[in-house]
Structure formats: C-alpha cells, structure tokens
Amino acid sequence: MGAALIALATLTSGCQKLRARDNLNRGVQAFKATKYADAVEYFKKAVDLDPEFPTARLYLATAYMSQYIPGAESPENKQYALSAMDQFNKVLAVNPKDLLATQSIANIYFQQKDWDKAEEWNRKVVALDPNNKEAYYTLGVIPWTRFLIVDRQARTDMKMKPEDPGPLKDKKVREELKEKWMPQLDAGIKAEQAALNADPDYENAMAYMNLLIRYRADLLENSEEYKKAVEEADNWVQKTLATQKKNAEKKAAAAAAGAKTTQ
Numbered sequence: 001m002g003a004a005l006i007a008l009a010t011l012t013s014g015c016q017k018l019r020a021r022d023n024l025n026r027g028v029q030a031f032k033a034t035k036y037a038d039a040v041e042y043f044k045k046a047v048d049l050d051p052e053f054p055t056a057r058l059y060l061a062t063a064y065m066s067q068y069i070p071g072a073e074s075p076e077n078k079q080y081a082l083s084a085m086d087q088f089n090k091v092l093a094v095n096p097k098d099l100l101a102t103q104s105i106a107n108i109y110f111q112q113k114d115w116d117k118a119e120e121w122n123r124k125v126v127a128l129d130p131n132n133k134e135a136y137y138t139l140g141v142i143p144w145t146r147f148l149i150v151d152r153q154a155r156t157d158m159k160m161k162p163e164d165p166g167p168l169k170d171k172k173v174r175e176e177l178k179e180k181w182m183p184q185l186d187a188g189i190k191a192e193q194a195a196l197n198a199d200p201d202y203e204n205a206m207a208y209m210n211l212l213i214r215y216r217a218d219l220l221e222n223s224e225e226y227k228k229a230v231e232e233a234d235n236w237v238q239k240t241l242a243t244q245k246k247n248a249e250k251k252a253a254a255a256a257a258g259a260k261t262t263q
Contacts, residue, residue, distance in 0.1 A: 020050035024059065031063055039063040054091055058100060061087035065104060070111035081108050099128050106135065115142050126194075133198040133205070139191035140208050143184040144215060150177065151218055166218040166226045178219040185216040203243050210236035 027042030043060035046053060064084035069077050085108055088101040095101075106121035119142050125135035154177060155162065158169045168174040189212050195205035210233045217229035 016049045017053075020046040020053050020056060023049065024053070024056050027056075027059055027063070031059065031066075036063050036067045040067075052094075054094060054098075057087050057091050058098075061085075061091065061101070061104065065108065068108070068111070081112065084108060097128055099125070102128060103132075103135070106138070110138055110142075115146055118142060131198045133195040133202055136191045136195035136198065137202070137205050137208065140188040140195065140205065140212060143181075143188035144208060144212050147181050147185060147215060150181065151215055154218075165223065165230075167220045167222070168218050174219060182216070182219055185212055185219075188212045189216070201243050201247055203240055203247065206236055206240040206243060210234075210240065 023042045023046040027039045027046065030036075030039040030042060040060065040063045043056055043063055046056035047060055050056065061084045064080050064087065067077075068080040068084065085105055088105050091098050091101040092105075102121065102124050106118060106125055109117040109121055112118075119139060122135040122138050122142075125132050126139075129135070151168075152162070154168055154170075154173060155164070158173070160166075160169060168177070189209065192205045192209045192212065195202050196209075199205075213229055213236065214233035217226045217233070220226050220229060
C-alpha cells in the first residue's frame with residue numbers, strides 16, 4: 001500500500017511538472033505577442049504547479065516588469081514593480097548569484113529613481129559580473145544625476161547662467177559642495193572608465209564621461225582648472241561622435257552582409 005501511494009505521488013508530481021512546462025510555453029508565446037497580462041496568468045499557473053521551477057518564476061517576474069511604466073504613479077503600476085521585485089527576490093532566495101534577477105532589481109530601482117538602492121544593486125551586479133558594462137555605466141549616471149540638481153541650484157543662487165563659465169563663484173559654498181560631491185563624481189568617472197574598459201566603443205559611457213567631467217569642473221579651484229576640465233570634456237564629446245559614426249558604419253555593414261547571405 002505504501003509503495004502504491006509513493007508511486008501515485010510520483011506520478012502526480014510528474015504530471016504537475018509537465019503541466020507547469022506547458023503553461024510556461026503558453027506564457028512565452030503570449031509574452032512574445034506582447035500580451036503581458038495573459039503571460040502573467042500562464043506563468044503564475046506554472047509557478048503554482050511547480051514552485052521550484054526557477055525559469056517560470058523568472059518569466060513571471062519579467063512579465064510583471066514589462067508592464068511597469070517608469071514614472072507612472074497609479075497603484076496598479078506600482079504593484080507591477082512590487083510584484084516583479086517579489087518574484088525576483090524569491091529567485092535570489094534560492095540562487096543568490098542569479099544575474100538576471102539581480103540586474104532586473106537594479107533596473108527597477110533605477111527607473112524608480114531610488115538612487116541609493118539602484119547603486120547598491122548595481123554594485124551587486126558587478127560583483128557577480130565584473131565586466132558588466134551596463135552596471136558600471138549606471139554607477140556613473142547616478143552621481144551625475146544627483147549632482148545636476150544641486151549644481152543648477154547653486155548656479156541659480158549665485159546668479160550664474162547655465163552657459164556662464166565656472167567654477168562656482170561663491171568659494172564657501174563651492175568648498176562645501178566639493179567635500180560632499182567630488183568623491184561621488186570621481187567614483188562616477190571611475191565607473192564610466194570601467195564600462196569603457198569592458199567595451200572601448202561604448203558610446204553611452206563616453207557621453208557621461210563628458211557630463212561628469214564638465215559638471216565636476218564647477219567644483220574646481222580656479223578658471224584655469226575649469227578651462228582644462230572643459231577641454232577634456234569636449235574631447236570626450238568628439239570621441240563620442242566619432243564612435244557613434246564608427247558603430248553606425250559597423251551596423252550598416254553587418255546589415256548589408258546579412259542581406260547578401262539571405263539572397
């Protein structure tokens with residue numbers, strides 16, 4: 001009797017796993033058709049049938065995340081982000097080194113403009129993947145984004161127009177801002193350099209090297225240092241434009257080659 005019960009349980013479990021995979025496949029088809037709400041339902045069924053099916057849980061989290069609209073404040077939209085993070089965290093509870101789940105949580109926090117959490121999770125990404133250029137790039141974007149508001153307010157308070165050459169006129173304020181922000185901006189520059197070490201043709205990292213160096217110049221001591229920093233930033237602008245052109249030419253050449261092979 002005991003053996004029969006065990007066999008029945010095994011059979012039932014096997015059937016549930018098959019049904020879970022069937023629902024996963026149906027969900028993938030719905031996801032590819034951008035029917036995300038339908039995909040969520042299929043993936044939820046797959047997870048319910050086989051809670052230890054990590055692929056289904058990852059797809060479920062991704063389907064929630066695909067419905068999230070950054071900046072939209074509706075309760076429904078916020079719930080998409082919460083549901084996605086809940087599922088990604090459940091994946092990480094089983095496998096703390098899952099890169100996709102870690103990257104996805106980092107991305108949600110960045111989209112929500114939760115800069116502290118976004119920085120924390122992008123550092124987790126590079127701990128798992130030391131050559132992850134997107135994570136390094138984001139770690140450079142965050143300090144610039146945070147400093148931008150501060151720098152603009154300081155210029156407004158000092159009656160300096162955005163186009164007026166720096167550094168910031170008020171030495172006392174400049175020194176206070178320098179103490180707080182210079183290490184963060186330097187870390188941002190270092191992060192963009194790490195992104196470029198991973199991919200020397202990474203246009204986005206070049207663009208933010210320009211911005212970080214240009215805005216950091218407002219915290220320097222004198223006009224000569226400021227001018228030198230702006231020249232360096234201008235060089236990064238030229239590098240970005242040259243790389244954009246080169247990458248576009250590569251893409252066009254690859255497309256042309258692909259078209260020939262299909263003829």
